[in-house]
Amino acid sequence: MQVTLTLLAEEGLEALSLRRIARRAGVSHGAPQRHFRGLADLLSVVAARGFALLSEAIEKSGAQLPPGAGPMARLEAAGRAYVETAIAYPALFALMFRPGELDLTHPEYMRESSAAFEQVVRHVRAAQDAGWQTDRDTRLLAGCVWSGVHGLATLWAQGAFVGPVPGVSLEDALSTTLELVLGTAQGDDR
Amino acid sequence: MQVTLTLLAEEGLEALSLRRIARRAGVSHGAPQRHFRGLADLLSVVAARGFALLSEAIEKSGAQLPPGAGPMARLEAAGRAYVETAIAYPALFALMFRPGELDLTHPEYMRESSAAFEQVVRHVRAAQDAGWQTDRDTRLLAGCVWSGVHGLATLWAQGAFVGPVPGVSLEDALSTTLELVLGTAQGDDR
């Protein structure tokens, strides 16, 4: 439902209601229920689209690197893409991680969210093959890397980072976090 | 409002409504508005209590360490306390980071949340004084450390970590994340 995505982007998460979506689409308040079992069902599909966007951004981030880039650089670029995408679509990103409003068993949601995670797993595995954190469980490591960037994305997207740390740029926070989590602190950037 | 905290713990975030709280307290549906300007106001006070709990847990975590523990051990213990508290009160923790339902300008919320953050800043400064990441901005560093553990706490509390990484214990995820973020990977635990 395209209407839902634009409404979400324009008016935020709280504006999402079946009746508002129906009004925006120019149909009666009961019409959406012919296409979705209920609000949670609709939102789950929207959230799944969000995960697809995320996967796509991570995919592209690897392609834009110079051809000889190593696995660590690719993993770092993936983390960057994660955070930047989250901040580009803050309301959508917030929705994606709201179990209370979603149907977590929805097939599309499960498929897209695990596809995104598996992409991170592949990046982490490649980094491990290149010598990074070799004796850790790959999926656990991927989960922790995901957590690290996810925290920054969450807090920044809802403005909870800039409050306590005023005057900092996203670039600063992002590169610092990545250097901490990935241990790539070789070149302090000044 | 004690009733709100128990209702939140027992029935979760979605069960929090002014009318339900009033019923639970045995008063009429309009009574809560004599004490709070509205739902967002009430929830902000509850969220502030959550931040106070967090601060208290971090405080205690330092006290329980052996007397000669270094600043890095204290910082690590603080991170542990953050995640463990979040998981002990998952609904409260979720509420604390939901800008849409809160009044972010509420004095109690601002006071308690920034008090918790300042506590992390002090731990980070002590670690820096002991030689860790000495040439980084302290507040930025504290924000990134907070982000790292916050991501894990968020995902674990809503069950989004165990899904993609089945069979992992919180202890595994927590120690791995702390070792990554703080760079304390000296003793791989097997």
Added chain:
DNA sequence: CTGACACTGTAGACAGTGTCTACCGATTTG
């Protein structure tokens, strides 16, 4: 061609929500 049937949308009802207002009985205060 005709009937059955699935889609898709409409309209009304119902319970639940936050918020506003009017009222009311205490209790405190001038």
Added chain:
DNA sequence: CAAATCGGTAGACACTGTCTACAGTGTCAG
């Protein structure tokens, strides 16, 4: 003693999600 304030009640209003009955519109088998 009078007045004002405080805490609670009760009703209204505009929302919400969900359910049901109904109507049009197509498709497809017989």
